[in-house]
Amino acid sequence: MKKQFLKMTMMAIILSIGFIACEKEEVIAGDSKAELNEEPTKDAVLPTEVSQDFRSIAKVQKDGHEFNFIALGQEDEMVVVERLYGEALINQEKGLINDKEMTAFDVFAQVTAQNVLVPNRIAMTANKDVLKSSGRQVLKSEEYLEILDDAYAELAEKAACYNVGATNFRNTYCNAPVSSTPSNIEFCDEGARTSPLTRSSYFGGAWRELDDTRTWTNVICGRVRVQFYAWEKDGIWPWSDYKWFLKYQVDFDNGIWWANYLTSTNTERKVVRTRISSNGSYRSYTRFH
Incomplete structure (x- = not known):
């Protein structure tokens, strides 16, 4: 009799736990479905702190155009910044990175000599077989690369x-x-x-x-x-x-x-x-x- 009572008590406890767990799961699922905003909302906050690590990969100066390549996070994300100097600035030339199809690799390949090793993070951005067909070799280390223009000079007009x-x-x-x-x-x-x-x-x-x-x-x-x-x-x-x-x-x-x-x-x-x-x-x- 005692064993039967204990058995019934244990079954009741197990059923109660299962009911509570299912109820909790439904509440969580319901709340998640109600609160998950897959599209931006008007009241969404714009943070002021950058969310991921970044580091400068390379700087290249050529013919009045300076390029900075910045790697973001651990994947293939990258920012390429270009600015003008010298005669290019005076003449208000267009940037070389206007083309919407250009990858970071395309830009680097265009402004550097064939024998310059391509930093690995920049090489990662090349489309399909472009890296292989280019014949460019990859720099495996994370060493910062800098190729400066001997004729580089800040213009006095830049102060205006x-x-x-x-x-x-x-x-x-x-x-x-x-x-x-x-x-x-x-x-x-x-x-x-x-x-x-x-x-x-x-x-x-x-x-x-x-x-x-x-x-x-x-x-x-x-x-x-x-x-x-x-x-x-x-x-x-x-x-x-x-x-x-x-x-x-x-x-x-x-x-x-x-x-x-x-x-x-x-x-x-x-x-x-x-x-x-x-x-x-x-x-x-x-x-x-």
Whole structure:
């Protein structure tokens, strides 16, 4: 009798635990379904701290164009920054990284000699068999590479406010008229401005999940911060949700600058520009594709 009572008691306890566990699982699943924001929300916070490690891979100066290659995280994400100097700055030349199809490897291969070893992180960005067909050798170490122009010199004119003008910016740097599609979203903001500007991969009333982001900015004196955001999942289910991550930010001073954020991951994206000096203004172009 005693054994039967204990057996019934144990069965009751097991059933109770199972019921509670199932109920808890349903609550968690229900809450997760209700709260998980797979698309950006209007009240989503834009963080000010960069979410991942980054390091400079290489700097190359050639014919008035300076390129900085910055690796982000541990995958194939990379930012390529280009600026003008010398005669290229005086002549208001176009950047070499305008082409939307150019990878970080394509840029590096174009501005360096055939015998220069390609840093491994840059080589990782090459499309398909491009690296093999190029005949370029890879630098396996993480050693920082610097190739400087002997004729490099900062111009005295750089001290003046470098203003390419609204019409020139629209025609030369925006390749006006700009025309957006769901897979190629462009913004030409040729008017000089001092207030913050946010551009998003939003088109036709819907968010678009895209990978690469290309920007150029004419800083007219002062200093402007350019921030690249991505909408990504944070944490592990059922405690995860989507939110904005600040993937990278860079500060530009007087001049014309290109900054391309290159990745193979598709998601919703934002670019935020903010003047962080008390003087100056800026013009900008932004492209998500």
